Amino acid sequence: MxxxxxxxxxxxxxxxxxxxxxxxxxxxxxxxxxxxxxxxxxxxxxxxxxxxxxxxxxxxxxxxxxxxxxxxxxxxxxxVPCILKSLDCVETVLQKQAQKHRVLAGKAGA
Amino acid sequence: MxxxxxxxxxxxxxxxxxxxxxxxxxxxxxxxxxxxxxxxxxxxxxxxxxxxxxxxxxxxxxxxxxxxxxxxxxxxxxxVPCILKSLDCVETVLQKQAQKHRVLAGKAGA
DNA sequence: TGGCTATTTGGCTAAAATGCCAAATAAGAA
DNA sequence: TTCTTATTTGGCATTTTAGCCAAATAGCCA
CATH class of the missing domain: 1.10.10.10 (Winged helix-like DNA-binding domain superfamily/Winged helix DNA-binding domain)
Structure with a gap:
């Protein structure tokens, strides 16, 4: 670490x-x-x-x-079977990004 | 998935x-x-x-x-704090690779 | 305002990645 | 052995990335 x-x-x-x-x-x-x-x-x-x-x-x-x-x-x-699971956080990144874009587009708020 | x-x-x-x-x-x-x-x-x-x-x-x-x-x-x-943890599996890849190289070099066996 | 300081952007060159075609290989089938 | 099928490799053109310098910005401080 x-x-x-x-x-x-x-x-x-x-x-x-x-x-x-x-x-x-x-x-x-x-x-x-x-x-x-x-x-x-x-x-x-x-x-x-x-x-x-x-x-x-x-x-x-x-x-x-x-x-x-x-x-x-x-x-x-x-x-290395774990490799796809290590994409979980990448998923998170994309979700946050989508969220931000929604906010910027003014379609919703958190 | x-x-x-x-x-x-x-x-x-x-x-x-x-x-x-x-x-x-x-x-x-x-x-x-x-x-x-x-x-x-x-x-x-x-x-x-x-x-x-x-x-x-x-x-x-x-x-x-x-x-x-x-x-x-x-x-x-x-x-995205999780992103570094998602490198854990990358670590595994490198370890396995090092292991394989050791075996190919004939320095040890599993 | 004028001059710093911190950071970003533009421009350029060198290096690496992509993806196709064609040719080389490998190995089973006849 | 010869034909065929599956895969890899070589070669090449196009695109993308990397990293430097120089110039442009942004904002603080005098």
Missing amino acids: GHWTGEQLKARAGVLKAMAHPARLRVLEALAERDHCVCEMQALVGSDMSTVSKHLSVLRNAGLIADEKRGTNVYYRLL | GHWTGEQLKARAGVLKAMAHPARLRVLEALAERDHCVCEMQALVGSDMSTVSKHLSVLRNAGLIADEKRGTNVYYRLL
């Missing part, structure tokens, strides 16, 4: 950066439910297969997911 | 992206303790004042912090 070193800050920022993309969040969300192969995730994300593969490698390099070959496909699994 | 829409994913990714920088994490860490003025945070971050100011505006636009003028200085405060 004390002061982090520059290296520690960099490492933490790196993990956050890996998560900070809509497609990659979508992947994490899916993997929190069950393992998925790349082709399934391409359908979810809706981008080119090569793009999806690169997103997956970002998440893998960050230590968030791992891959495993099963038959013809490569399946990915979530290494 | 269900499936997020594209907009929801984008909003969540946006907040994470705002956090995903060493200097900005350092700022959040400091503000979790108490309010700080910009000049104090410049000392903490060690970059040009204008750079620090831009980092602060990223965090402000994301809804994570707010500013308030007090005398000569502008003080920032953390709007």
